[in-house]
Amino acid sequence: MNRKTNIILAIAFGIIFSSFIFCSEKSPLYSDDASSLLNVDTYPMWSPDGSKIAFLSNRDGNYEIYFMNSDGSNQTNLTNNSDWDCTPSWSPDGSKIVFSSGTGGNYEICVINSDGSNQTNLTNNSAWEGSPSWSPDGSKIVFGSGRDGNDEIYVMDYNGSNQTNLTNNSALDFLPSWSPNGLKIAFISERDGNTEIYVMNSDGSNQTNLTNDSGWDFLPSWSPDDSKITFISERDVNTEIYVVNSDGSNQTNLTNNSAWDNTPSWSPDGSKIVFCSSRDGNDEIYVMDSDGSNQTNLTNNSAWDGTPLWSPDGSKIAFLSDRDGNYEIYVMNSNGSNQIRLTFN
16 A cells, blocks of 8 residues: 555544654654554644643553643543544534544544543444534534545534535545634545645535645645645655645745655744654654744654644644654643653553
């Protein structure tokens, strides 16, 4: 199986490795064999108020949704079942977490209170369902589904009612992402023969190809003011971080070097972008201004560091590192200082 196919299938079927396989081919997490990934805490997701972090862990023998305080204390298994649970997403008010679960033999969308109570299936069919994401107002959840024989983007009310196919075509459509104002949804589509970044209105209308080139474009991320979308692209042979206006204009290569640059995350004020780069011979966390200037190595060590994510107030960055021998969640100040290990799996 080649690298591109492995990544597409992982996300399309809601497999947990969609959270970190975007890193370079040198990454210790890149593998065609899921069983080779052992002792992993990954996929850190800040709560809306920044006081907690949800994450995935296999410390109990299978992947479960955990949460902890932002200082690493009170690590708690929320899902606690024998099947894999993955891709957690906080509700905007922080009271619930939606996720994909393998309970029952196929992946379904489930929701759970943030204290671990009242786990409920929102979808219930024989197809896979994955990559759920709350709308900014908390009223809807967008997700991927294979119920129509191919991967489509669906939306439903927060309680699971009114499940509606938004994309409705024969190609692969997956990895939906709400705009911060909730009016649009970015996603990835193969309807033009290669993976492109598309955007549509939240009701599924006006589906538009933003990237429209022969390269492979992936992993869209909205700027906080809805005006731009970062993405990774292989149009330059290696993966680079690009930005495009939300109307598709002004596509710009921000990183522009021969290394692998990927997994961009906007700072909450939109002034900076944190990302992973292999330009120093191993994967490090870098930060740059939103126009691509002032690219700076924050982690600067010989270990693998990846998948950075800003805290809601912009003061800290959570990331994954194997510097202590296995894959753990770390946090640091936004300038790279005070790097602290939070998990001990």
